[in-house]
Amino acid sequence: MNHLGFDREKIRIGSFDFTCCEGCQLQLANKESTLPEFLALLDIRNFREISSERLDDYDIALVEGSITRQDEVERLKAIRAQAKTLVAYGTCACFGGMNAQKNKFDKEECIRTVYGDKEIDTMQESHKISDFVQVDYSIPGCPVNKEEVERIVVSIATRSPISLPKYPVCVE
Ligand code: SF4
Numbered sequence: 001m002n003h004l005g006f007d008r009e010k011i012r013i014g015s016f017d018f019t020c021c022e023g024c025q026l027q028l029a030n031k032e033s034t035l036p037e038f039l040a041l042l043d044i045r046n047f048r049e050i051s052s053e054r055l056d057d058y059d060i061a062l063v064e065g066s067i068t069r070q071d072e073v074e075r076l077k078a079i080r081a082q083a084k085t086l087v088a089y090g091t092c093a094c095f096g097g098m099n100a101q102k103n104k105f106d107k108e109e110c111i112r113t114v115y116g117d118k119e120i121d122t123m124q125e126s127h128k129i130s131d132f133v134q135v136d137y138s139i140p141g142c143p144v145n146k147e148e149v150e151r152i153v154v155s156i157a158t159r160s161p162i163s164l165p166k167y168p169v170c171v172e
Pocket residue numbers: 020021022023024025064065089090091092093097098141142143144
């Protein structure tokens with residue numbers, strides 16, 4: 001067991017994207033000044049923007065993007081089953097994000113407008129991930145604030161008290 005109380009040297013982490021622009025993952029990957037320090041604490045098992053590893057054993061799953069297809073539901077549930085802690089990050093994952101704008105419109109009309117005659121497998125609505133699985137922590141933002149994600153992930157990894165973001169209702 002290491003000095004952080006884990007039975008392995010580093011906490012294992014995966015980041016998974018669903019329907020989204022992947023801007024939140026990029027925020028983390030582009031954090032060059034603190035990325036080495038952040039990665040030193042973590043064993044990256046699956047994080048497309050950072051690593052070529054595609055491993056299915058991880059402790060923390062970061063999930064980005066909204067759910068818009070049935071196959072995404074099954075994939076999300078498998079990720080949840082594997083992860084000890086699941087973090088929704090980005091407004092798409094937390095609330096449905098930009099993709100949820102289509103929820104106000106007829107599905108067939110949306111498909112015709114965007115894809116023409118092409119057949120597209122999509123749900124009627126875009127969903128936040130908590131519609132399908134239990135979410136342990138949510139970090140909204142479009143994109144997320146990378147310092148905030150790093151701070152929260154490090155707190156989870158080190159089992160320190162977590163200070164979740166608070167946003168004012170009104171800003172002066
Ligand atoms: Fe992209 Fe914004 Fe969704 Fe992040 S929350 S994946 S930046 S659209």
